[in-house]
Every structure is written in C-alpha cells, then in structure tokens.
Amino acid sequence: MEALDLSGVEPDAPLFDPAAFRLTDQEAELTDLARRIGKGRFADRAAGIDRDARFPTENYRDMHAAGLLGICVPEAEGGRGAGFRAYMLTAAEIGRYCGATALTWNMHVCSCLWTGPLSDDLEMGTEDRAVHRQRRSVHYRRILDDGAIYAQPFSEGGAAAAGVVPFATNAARVDGGWRINGKKIFASLSGHADFYGVLCGEVREGERPSRRDTMYIAVPATADGVRVVGDWDPLGMRGTVSRTLLLEDVFVPDDAQLMPRGVYYQAASRWPHMFMTLSPTYMGIAQAAYDFTVAYLRGEVPGLPPVKRRMYPTKQLGVAQMRLMLEQTKALWFQAITEAGPDPSKEQVLRAYMAQYTVMENANEICQLAIRTCGGQSMLKSLPLERLYRDSRCGSLMLPWTAEICLDRVGREALYEPGEKDDD
Numbered sequence: 001m002e003a004l005d006l007s008g009v010e011p012d013a014p015l016f017d018p019a020a021f022r023l024t025d026q027e028a029e030l031t032d033l034a035r036r037i038g039k040g041r042f043a044d045r046a047a048g049i050d051r052d053a054r055f056p057t058e059n060y061r062d063m064h065a066a067g068l069l070g071i072c073v074p075e076a077e078g079g080r081g082a083g084f085r086a087y088m089l090t091a092a093e094i095g096r097y098c099g100a101t102a103l104t105w106n107m108h109v110c111s112c113l114w115t116g117p118l119s120d121d122l123e124m125g126t127e128d129r130a131v132h133r134q135r136r137s138v139h140y141r142r143i144l145d146d147g148a149i150y151a152q153p154f155s156e157g158g159a160a161a162a163g164v165v166p167f168a169t170n171a172a173r174v175d176g177g178w179r180i181n182g183k184k185i186f187a188s189l190s191g192h193a194d195f196y197g198v199l200c201g202e203v204r205e206g207e208r209p210s211r212r213d214t215m216y217i218a219v220p221a222t223a224d225g226v227r228v229v230g231d232w233d234p235l236g237m238r239g240t241v242s243r244t245l246l247l248e249d250v251f252v253p254d255d256a257q258l259m260p261r262g263v264y265y266q267a268a269s270r271w272p273h274m275f276m277t278l279s280p281t282y283m284g285i286a287q288a289a290y291d292f293t294v295a296y297l298r299g300e301v302p303g304l305p306p307v308k309r310r311m312y313p314t315k316q317l318g319v320a321q322m323r324l325m326l327e328q329t330k331a332l333w334f335q336a337i338t339e340a341g342p343d344p345s346k347e348q349v350l351r352a353y354m355a356q357y358t359v360m361e362n363a364n365e366i367c368q369l370a371i372r373t374c375g376g377q378s379m380l381k382s383l384p385l386e387r388l389y390r391d392s393r394c395g396s397l398m399l400p401w402t403a404e405i406c407l408d409r410v411g412r413e414a415l416y417e418p419g420e421k422d423d424d
C-alpha cells in the first residue's frame with residue numbers, strides 16, 4: 001500500500017487549537033493529519049458522494065493508507081493507539097470536510113474502540129481477557145493489513161437501540177460457533193463493509209432474553225444468509241448508505257465474537273460516554289458552516305466572484321450569533337469528552353447528555369443561521385451549505401442518545417436520585 005502524500009496541503013486552522021486546549025502530542029498530530037486529508041482529499045469529493053448517495057470508498061482507501069482505519073487499535077498491535085478523546089477530536093476534524101465519511105468512520109472505529117481501550121477499562125476474568133485479546137487481534141490485523149471496514153448495525157426500529165429492551169436479533173449456540181437471525185435497519189456502510197459488527201441477544205433454552213447477555217459479533221459480509229435490501233434516498237448523510245441488513249440463519253465461528261458476552265452491557269452501564277461517538281461529525285459540520293459563512297461574507301470563497309457582504313450590520317450580527325453558539329458548543333463538548341472514562345459521576349453523565357444534545361441541535365441551528373446570513377445564493381447545490389444543513393438535521397435522530405432521549409434523562413435525573421419515587 002502506498003503512503004499518502006499530504007505534504008502539499010495547507011491545512012485549515014484547527015477546531016481545537018493544540019496549545020489553547022492543551023492537546024497531547026498525539027492529539028495534535030492526529031488532528032493535523034485529519035485536517036490535511038480532509039482538505040486535500042475529501043472536501044472536493046463530498047458533493048458527488050452526497051448527490052449520488054454513494055459510499056465514499058475512495059476516502060476509505062485514503063484513510064487506510066494514512067493509518068486512520070486503525071486509529072484506535074492499540075500501538076502494541078500496530079495501530080495508532082488513540083484513546084476516546086484523541087479519536088473524538090480527530091473525527092470532528094474529518095466532519096468538517098465530509099459528514100458521511102466521518103459518520104461511517106465512527107461505526108468502523110467503534111469496533112476497535114469498544115474492543116480496545118474501553119474493554120481494557122472493564123472487568124473480565126483472566127481467561128476471558130486472554131481469549132478476548134487473541135480474538136480482537138484477528139480483527140485488528142484485517143483492518144491494518146487488508147483495509148477491512150466494519151459496520152455497526154444495532155438499530156432494529158424498536159426500543160432495543162434506545163437501550164430499553166433486549167435486541168430481537170439473536171444468536172443461538174451451535175457446534176463451533178453461532179447461528180444468527182434478525183433484521184437491522186439503518187445499517188450504515190451496508191453493501192460496502194467487509195464485516196457487520198452486530199449487536200444481538202443470546203437465545204438460551206428456557207430463559208427470557210436479557211440485555212445483560214447482549215453479544216457483539218463480527219458477521220462477514222460474504223457469509224451465507226447475509227442480505228442488504230431496500231433503497232436509500234434520504235434527506236441527508238446520503239453517503240452513509242444505511243440500508244436494511246437481513247441475517248437469515250447466518251453461521252459464524254466462535255472467534256467472530258468481538259467481546260465476551262456481558263461486556264457490551266458492562267460498557268454501556270459503566271462507560272456511557274461511548275454513546276457520544278456520533279457527535280464529533282456534527283461538531284465538525286458546525287465549524288464548517290461557520291467557516292464557510294465568514295469566507296463567503298468576506299468574498300473569499302474560491303470560484304466565486306470576490307463580492308463582499310460583510311459590511312452590513314445584520315450580517316455581522318448573524319455571524320456573532322453563530323460564533324457564540326459555536327464556542328458554547330465547543331466548550332461544553334470538549335469538557336464532556338475530556339472527562340469520559342469508566343464509572344463517571346452522575347454530574348459527568350448529565351454533562352455528556354447535555355453536550356450530545358447541544359452539538360446535535362446547535363449544528364443544525366448554526367447551519368440554518370448560515371444560510372439566512374449568507375443569503376439566497378448560498379443555498380444553491382453548487383455550494384456546500386445546503387448539504388451541511390441537510391446533514392446536520394440527522395444528528396438529533398441517532399439512537400441511543402437522540403436529542404429527545406437526552407432531554408428526557410437530564411430532566412428526570414435532575415429531579416430524581418436513584419430509587420426515588422413519588423407517593424400518591
């Protein structure tokens with residue numbers, strides 16, 4: 001594989017300045033790489049990917065060459081060894097240039113983040129840990145050596161993806177492995193991933209399904225019984241190609257298990273910030289909408305006549321509103337991703353919900369203000385704002401932390417301590 005030459009790219013200013021936000025050297029290096037690859041390779045492709053609602057295959061090839069497919073694979077296993085925050089900051093930079101690439105990259109990276117740095121923080125028996133390490137190495141090698149891409153289909157159209165009931169997709173124990181049946185909706189990367197990291201329940205004779213038994217299994221796209229169905233023509237995030245995945249009597253061997261049974265449930269309970277990983281894409285979109293607006297009003301958008309619009313007080317006010325909202329969003333999000341870790345306090349979890357809500361809702365609000373402030377020509381499809389606007393609308397809908405669910409939990413948990421009830 002040829003290394004990617006990005007030396008000629010003049011990167012944009014960072015979303016989070018390394019000195020001001022005291023980033024680690026690793027974070028500064030990864031975010032610089034993301035800005036270079038985003039500006040040099042992804043930005044010009046984004047419009048075509050959106051127009052044709054096609055998967056950004058060429059961006060994935062570039063990310064493989066740049067070592068970004070293995071961003072969260074531990075260094076000892078040949079990856080970049082990024083932890084949660086380093087990944088989040090890097091993904092936000094990618095989101096500025098192609099939302100669909102950043103969002104699908106999240107699905108892929110979770111297969112390494114959950115099995116790597118997160119699992120290392122969780123409890124596992126010695127034998128389970130040894131088997132887990134050996135199995136995850138197989139997945140890591142596929143990603144690093146072959147550029148394998150992992151999807152992360154957990155949505156089923158019901159309450160399972162919201163974390164309320166067990167997954168209906170199920171795995172039954174058979175000789176040498178598992179037999180999987182079920183249906184996943186909105187399976188981003190469908191038809192393009194090499195493996196689907198499926199969350200499913202375990203079927204056990206005479207026992208009711210329990211969320212505690214949730215399994216996380218890598219199903220090869222080429223396995224018998226795997227089918228992708230339905231069309232894909234959505235409002236935004238069109239390059240994610242999130243079609244429906246059917247699993248019909250799919251056999252997978254034992255080593256397809258990405259985490260031992262029970263570890264996903266433990267992660268969801270003890271490492272709740274894991275559900276914030278959809279937010280960086282939208283943090284990047286918010287920054288992109290603001291950057292475009294400033295360049296447009298200054299008459300500096302490449303390819304457009306140098307018409308200045310910055311002298312009108314109402315436009316200055318619009319930019320001020322956008323900048324305020326952007327800085328408020330960045331500050332809260334940075335704090336929340338900085339305090340992510342195992343067993344956070346109640347306040348930290350509430351802050352994570354509020355940061356998620358703020359990023360998802362403000363990204364759309366900032367894009368909407370950008371179009372109003374720039375004016376009529378800015379909503380033409382020849383310019384990126386209208387795509388950013390459509391893409392930004394999708395953030396609040398993503399389970400398990402939709403904007404509504406975040407609001408529900410913040411309100412309830414602010415008023416009730418664990419176990420408290422109201423007597424009538």
Ligand SMILES: Cc1cc2nc3c(=O)[nH]c(=O)nc-3n(C[C@H](O)[C@H](O)[C@H](O)COP(=O)(O)OP(=O)(O)OC[C@H]3O[C@@H](n4cnc5c(N)ncnc54)[C@H](O)[C@@H]3O)c2cc1C
Nearest residue numbers: 152153154155157158159162186188237242397398399404
């Ligand atoms: C662009 C895009 C890409 C996506 N990619 C993926 C992907 O790769 N993998 C994946 O798994 N999913 C993906 N999703 C799906 C996403 O995470 C949600 O599951 C999906 O948007 C839910 O759609 P729905 O119509 O079933 O929603 P809803 O009807 O809103 O939610 C489904 C169910 O969740 C429960 N629920 C919803 N709101 C609440 C609430 N406030 N309180 C309690 N329960 C509630 C209810 O039981 C409801 O029936 C993607 C979505 C989009 C838009």
